[in-house]
Amino acid sequence: xxxxxxTREVEIPARWTSSLSTMVTSFGPxxxxxxxxxxxxxxxxxxxLPPRLDGGRARERSLSGYETAHRVVLAGLGEVPPxxxxxxxxxxxxxxxxxxxxxxxxxxxxxxxxxDDMATVFDAPRNPVPVDVAVLEAMVEQAGLPATSVLLSxxxxxxxxxxxxxxxxxxxxxxxxxxxxxxxxHAAVMRLHLMGFDPRGQVRATRMLAHAATGTLRVYAEAxxxxxxxxxxxxxxxxxxxxxxxxxxxxxAPLLDEVPHQRPPLADWGALGRRMSQAxxxxxxxx
Numbered sequence: 001x002x003x004x005x006x007t008r009e010v011e012i013p014a015r016w017t018s019s020l021s022t023m024v025t026s027f028g029p030x031x032x033x034x035x036x037x038x039x040x041x042x043x044x045x046x047x048x049l050p051p052r053l054d055g056g057r058a059r060e061r062s063l064s065g066y067e068t069a070h071r072v073v074l075a076g077l078g079e080v081p082p083x084x085x086x087x088x089x090x091x092x093x094x095x096x097x098x099x100x101x102x103x104x105x106x107x108x109x110x111x112x113x114x115x116d117d118m119a120t121v122f123d124a125p126r127n128p129v130p131v132d133v134a135v136l137e138a139m140v141e142q143a144g145l146p147a148t149s150v151l152l153s154x155x156x157x158x159x160x161x162x163x164x165x166x167x168x169x170x171x172x173x174x175x176x177x178x179x180x181x182x183x184x185x186h187a188a189v190m191r192l193h194l195m196g197f198d199p200r201g202q203v204r205a206t207r208m209l210a211h212a213a214t215g216t217l218r219v220y221a222e223a224x225x226x227x228x229x230x231x232x233x234x235x236x237x238x239x240x241x242x243x244x245x246x247x248x249x250x251x252x253a254p255l256l257d258e259v260p261h262q263r264p265p266l267a268d269w270g271a272l273g274r275r276m277s278q279a280x281x282x283x284x285x286x287x
Contacts, residue, residue, distance in 0.1 A: 012043060012084070016076040020088075022069035027053045027095060042087050050091060070121050074114075075130050082138035089114050089139065101158040102167035106286040107143040111136055111153055115169035118176075125171035132178040140287070148186045149286040152193060155205040164203040164234075174211035183209075183216050191223045199232040206238040214249045221246050 017039075024038045034051040041050040077085050089110035096113060103112050114136065118129050137147035154170045161167060166174075173179065183190065194205050206227060209220060217224070224246065227239035 012080050019069035019072035022065050023073055026066050029053050074118055074121055077131055078135045082142040085139045086142045101160040103153045103158045103169055104156040104286055106149050106153040107140055112169045115172045119168050119172040125175045129176045131176055133176050133182040134178055145287045148189045153286050155208050156201040157204050164200040166207050180213050180216040183212055184219055187219045194223045199235050202227055202235045203238045214245055218246055
């Protein structure tokens, strides 16, 4: 009988459970009992902690069906309860070690470790990822964080980011299903935070927005226009191509006048950004 998440009464597909078993076996556990205990931990939360796994990395790809199982587990994350997704991500983090932290750390790095895993399995960002961003949002909510933490994490360089450009994990996020929908869904919060980011964060944010459809980008028009007039040359350079895209979609309603700083103020985003920076909004680990 398929396992169920006791608190959510959501039936977990048998094929997903079978693939999960293959994955756990590939980690090199000491005994079959450890496999069963790990599966019980992942699927039901009991025991609260998984047994120690030896992490037999050399054996992973020699195990029959490993590649298929890995794809099934990741592609099926949307079919299982968020609590199961969170426990799976935490187990992956435990086995792989600390995430690269090229994004602002979220819930100890579970978002980035899953994105890096998806990048490897689905060859992202060259290929789309068949998982919805909403799956990651439900996972961080399970960890006690707001759903916006996923986008906010990717829109800011982490402590180990070499530059503000999007990392592989960030570029994987933008090819997931529902990326544009997430940007629209959280636009009110994201627009506020964009103004509070430091210049590196604002450059990263504009690069992430560049992957959005033009219709989605228009939702961020005021914030983008303000960034395009930033005192920081790198921010202006990153934001102006987005302004051009938005203006091209509405050729009779330019966001920026030909004479700099003569645009009628739609909102005092700059002052808002300064207040947010002074209050410490943006740039802090997300859980």
